[in-house]
Amino acid sequence: EVQLVESGGGLVQPGGSLRLSCAASGFTFRSYWMHWVRQVPGKGLVWVSRINSDGSSTSYADSVKGRFTISRGNAQSTLYLQMNSLRAEDTAVYYCARDGALGGFLFDYWGQGTLVAVSS
Amino acid sequence: DIQMAQSPSSVSASVGDRVTITCRASQGISSWLAWYQQKPGKAPQLLIYTASNLQTGVPSRFSGSGSGTDFTLTISSLQPEDFATYYCQQANSFPLTFGGGTKVEIE
Numbered sequence: 001e002v003q004l005v006e007s008g009g010g011l012v013q014p015g016g017s018l019r020l021s022c023a024a025s026g027f028t029f030r031s032y033w034m035h036w037v038r039q040v041p042g043k044g045l046v047w048v049s050r051i052n053s054d055g056s057s058t059s060y061a062d063s064v065k066g067r068f069t070i071s072r073g074n075a076q077s078t079l080y081l082q083m084n085s086l087r088a089e090d091t092a093v094y095y096c097a098r099d100g101a102l103g104g105f106l107f108d109y110w111g112q113g114t115l116v117a118v119s120s
Numbered sequence: 121d122i123q124m125a126q127s128p129s130s131v132s133a134s135v136g137d138r139v140t141i142t143c144r145a146s147q148g149i150s151s152w153l154a155w156y157q158q159k160p161g162k163a164p165q166l167l168i169y170t171a172s173n174l175q176t177g178v179p180s181r182f183s184g185s186g187s188g189t190d191f192t193l194t195i196s197s198l199q200p201e202d203f204a205t206y207y208c209q210q211a212n213s214f215p216l217t218f219g220g221g222t223k224v225e226i227e
Contacts (some may be wrong), residue, residue, distance in 0.1 A: 035216075044207065044218055044219075044220050044221050045156075045158075045164065045207055045209075045218045045221075046218070047215055047216040047217065047218070050214070050216075059214045059215070061215050062215070095163055095164075100166065100169065102169040102170065102173070102175075103151075103152065103169055103170040103173075103211070104152035104153075104154070104169070104170065104211025104212060105152075105211045105212075105214070105216055106154040106166065106169055106209060106211040106216075107154075107156075107164070107166060107209075108166050108169075108175065109166075110163035110164055110165070111163065112162075112163055113163055
């Protein structure tokens with residue numbers, strides 16, 4: 001069974017940093033691209049970042065470029081999101097998601113999400 | 121960036137009703153479109169990929185159609201467990217973008 005379990009969320013002050021983790025199991029992690037998607041509670045879904053299977057290529061939404069860094073540890077089957085210079089508008093539930101390789105770039109499995117709250 | 125316009129933003133329907141949700145892309149995306157269902161407090165779940173392909177385990181009352189810029193998600197006979205919010209997503213190019221969502225509510 002595919003499982004994605006996020007951790008690392010919490011309350012942080014504006015300008016602070018946080019590192020999210022996503023532990024994957026039930027599939028060959030090193031074979032799949034992975035993504036982070038966020039959602040302000042009660043609002044819509046926003047794609048944040050993606051990383052290819054070996055970690056050599058990444059992409060970011062303009063809103064986080066230069067502040068967030070996606071990475072992965074294939075030996076540990078873990079995806080990461082390092083978030084620096086956090087702003088109030090980064091407050092959201094952050095989901096990690098597997099790229100299903102079904103055609104195009106889409107998300108066939110999602111974690112349960114971890115809440116990041118940026119506030120003083 | 122490709123903008124995704126989803127309509128309606130909400131719909132009230134009864135069990136057994138046929139429900140149709142539309143999604144329009146700001147530029148052609150071939151068939152690179154996905155549909156997701158999200159229930160309150162839960163992560164989204166993939167329903168449809170490449171516009172019309174049903175994800176494994178998804179009931180056949182869900183169907184998708186369209187290509188280019190105009191797409192449709194249809195629920196042929198609404199069931200109690202289908203009351204949720206539905207999102208389209210263009211899977212064509214980065215940044216990946218979602219429609220604003222359609223909340224399907226009980227009438």
